Amino acid sequence: MWFKAPGKVNALPLILFLVLSLLFALVSLYLESQERQRMASKARVVAHQVSNSIEVFSADRLRALEDLMITWPENYPNVTDWFNARAQTTRHILPGFDDILWLNQHLSIQWSSKHQRSGAPIQKALSELADPLSDPPAKTFISHLHQAGPDSYFALILRPVNPYDLHYGYIVASFDIKATLAVMIGELVGSDFNFQLYDGDQVLMVNGELNSSETVINQPVAFAGRQWQLKLQSNRGSLHIGYVVLAIGLMMSLIISIFVQRQLRSAFKLNQSQQRYKAASEASLDAILVFNAERKKGKICDFILGEANHMAQRIFVTEDKQLQSPRLSEQLMALRASTLLRICIRVYHSGRAHEQYLASGSRLVRAQWLKIQVVKAGDGIAVTVRDITARRLSEQALKDSEEKFRRLVEGLNGHFIYSHDPGGKVNFVSHSVRDILGYSAEYFRHNYQHCVKRGPDNDAQIRQQLAAGKRPEPYVVDYFTAKGEVRQIEYRDSPVFDAQGKLIAVEGIGRDVTADLALQQQVYYQANHDQLTGLYNRYAFDRKLNQVLEQIKQHKASATLCYIDMDQFKLVNDSCGHQAGDELLRQVASLLAGGIGEDDILARVGGDEFCLVFASLSVEQVKPRLAEMLQAIRGFRFTWGDKLFHIGASIGVVEIRADMANSVELIKAADHACYSAKNSGRNRYHVFDASDQQLNYQKNELEWVNAIQKALQHNSFVLFCQPITPFNQVAQGRHYEILVRMQNARGEMLNPGIFIPIAERYGLMNKIDEWVFTNTIDFLEQNPQHLDALGKCAINLSGMTLGNEEFLDKIVSRLRYANIPPEKICFEITETAAVTNLGSASRFIDTLRDMGCRFALDDFGAGMSSFTYLKNMAVDYVKIDGSFVRNMCRDRSDYATVKAIHEIASSMGKLTIAEFVSDQECCQALTALGVDYGQGFALGKPVPLASVVESARSLPSPVYG
Incomplete structure (x- = not known):
């Protein structure tokens, strides 16, 4: 062969x-070229973010100083005290001020908020400001x-303070x-960047050294009237990375070349090995x-x-074609064994040998049974076949004979077969008794009574x-196993x-029912007890309370019901997680159980709510017992990691008398009393009084809850919509936000500000969100012409809904089978809800965005931390x-x-929508800034969604700029 020449091999x-x-x-x-471009782009984005952060910081502080001067008292008896209080408050609310001073008209220091006296170490700096003041007093800040x-x-x-009267x-x-x-800059830039900050020729801050071979980004920065660079x-x-890749590549090239050379040399010895293999193969x-x-x-x-x-x-x-x-x-x-091909491919890839016995039903094989072995052999496989028919x-x-008997006697899992004479002496028991009781069949046959x-x-x-020839009902016998x-x-x-x-014998089957009986007991226990605390659950407590009430009615006695609601539980749950909340509930349950008698009833009836019945008291x-209980709760300290929590409890008390109607009314009265205890300052008890004004207020609020539930049941909500108008985007169909109104019995539309807070407080917002989503999708499906003209439909979701996995599944299922393009649906979530439920919100958003839906972050701008979450x-x-x-x-x-x-949202590739656009001047300003969309009364008021289709005119869509 050609590669046998040593020169060519090398x-x-x-x-x-x-x-x-x-x-x-x-x-x-x-790679070096691409890395330089990426680093320059990264520096440009960070420089822009730094500039925006410093400008916002400066604007906030200047506005605070203007507010202080606007509210300057003219006839206040002690202006120094007033100024000191306002200046200290401003420095506390807006960190960043080094000092705030009040000077008289001769530039003498009247007061310094930092040094708490009339003197301050910046007197020289103030004298340098005298020249700009020689001109007429400025109405703006001098820096x-x-x-x-x-x-x-x-x-x-x-x-x-007053440009027209320097007396102040x-x-x-x-x-x-x-x-x-x-x-500010260190937080945004960190150690990943080198930078220099100048005020004119003055160097304000330096981090690292600028490399002349890399791209430098120059960004102007405005701070308090000064222009920085x-x-x-x-x-x-x-x-x-380029040099690393080159070094690794050279090393890999060398290794590959050496490997190829050794492989070529190995080929010289292959021919001789093949000859030896052929001789051994023919002799096999x-x-x-x-x-x-x-x-x-x-x-x-x-x-x-x-x-x-x-x-x-x-x-x-082999002579067959x-x-x-x-x-x-x-x-x-041809051999009817096609499944072996997959096995051979697996052996080739894994290198692990395969062995199996195969019954041949083909006329092309002279043997009835074959033993087949498959092993990997070079770039292929070797198959060994042996005739094992005899x-x-x-x-x-x-095996068939043994298997038939084994299936009859031993094949039942958890069962054994037995036979005993009329006197009870066991004559036979199957070996499966060992799997159940641990005894051998021989031992059990002679010693079963022990x-x-x-x-x-x-x-x-x-x-x-x-003896009468009847089969008795199944019965149970308890045994000790070999393990005790x-x-x-x-x-x-x-x-x-x-x-x-x-009667000569009794035969039958014994079955292990230990697990079944234990499961029955476990089911009964779980049905009546709280799995977390081990106390009675709500179902069992209702039954026990009804029994107590019946006993009181029969014996004309009395007892006392206490409704206990833990304070500060939500703080522990939110700050440390559900695992900490569960542990707190377990410890509180033990604390409450330690102060009750054997006849008293303690149950957990809600998340952090307990009910306690003092029998015959x-x-x-x-x-006195409640006072001791509250004192014990006040003295209780819950620790989780490095955190320490003080908790409290509000207790509603109602006496159980013979004239009480039922357990539902009792618990309701105790709940009302607990509500009054909370409103009275918490960590106390309140005895039920039907004339309590606070209870009447709660009753009125509960009537609103009932009205909301009826509106959901009777479909009394109405969908409204408000247009979202493009400023700097091309209009692509209608774009509006879905709003909801509730219709009362008189047909009046109630503003969401009335019923939404109550719905949030009583956990009904997820049901309202589900109603709005379902009815919006139904409306769009019923109006295909309107759907064709629709660009985007925004639907609001509450924070409660973001953590509801069941509702997420409903949305996914509904959109999957609806005849509506998912990209036309946009879900709006508030910044507060998203930050509070960041993990749930991200999972919710990712699931629906994968389907094509869009998301909007509503009410953005509550704090500068918003940019981090964004x-x-x-x-x-x-x-x-x-x-x-x-x-x-x-x-x-x-x-x-x-x-x-x-600007920051745009740099992240997100479109912006301005809310509350109230006039034309605001529209023009937003257009000039480059804001993408606007929403407000100046662009269109909310109207019923149905009127959009019924009316011949479309939603107003003016374009500004």
């Missing part, structure tokens, strides 16, 4: 090494950069630039067949016969029935008579909270906030 690996080395060099150059040390800079801003003096605020920027550069570190008593692998598209699909010894011709009818095909698949098909037939005959713990109570009756355990065996006896009708007798939330739209939009044209801070939210 030349091929060398050429391969040079080609691979060149390839890896090109890859390393490409100044003051260097207090080699690396210490302060930004000062100054403005007269000036307000000065100072910012420690190094401390402020270390928090940020130079930012991504920090790649010392690791260059087994049929040996060697197959080479056949591939299609890189995968093993079949095997081609390479070699076969003479023994294969004795076992197989069906076996003359070289492919293994066709040969196996041995197999002999073994099979013996193993019995308790026999049947009706033993005499069973004997009489057997107790098992219950159920017997089913059948009498056996001779030809004269005399009046309210006056119970009061990065981790897969939403498509960000709805800017209306509190910022409403006054943005009159309030520079609101304007800056709207601008920052839009």
